[in-house]
Amino acid sequence: MTDQIPLQELTEWNENELLQIIDSSLSVLSTLAELSDAEYRTYDDEMEDINTVKKNTFRIIFAAQSKLRKYIKEYEQRNIDNKEI
DSSP, X not given: OOSOOOOOOOTTOOHHHHHHHHHHHHHHHHHXXXXXXXXXXXXXXXXXXXXXXXHHHHHHHHHHHHHHHHHHHHHHHHHHHHHHO
């Protein structure tokens, strides 16, 4: 597997889709945690692939969270601007 996969900008997603992305990513991480448990030992190359998927999944979560924070700041700013009028 490739080590660094560039993340696509999340400009086309709305807030609910971003939450679904985070939820799905957490499900992936949960499944990977089960696979890497002692009773499910796999080969070293599989563990390396699992770790790469984990890393990329965390990057997706962080990108979605960043986009959600941006939406929240914009929403708060609109509310502040409306109160001042």
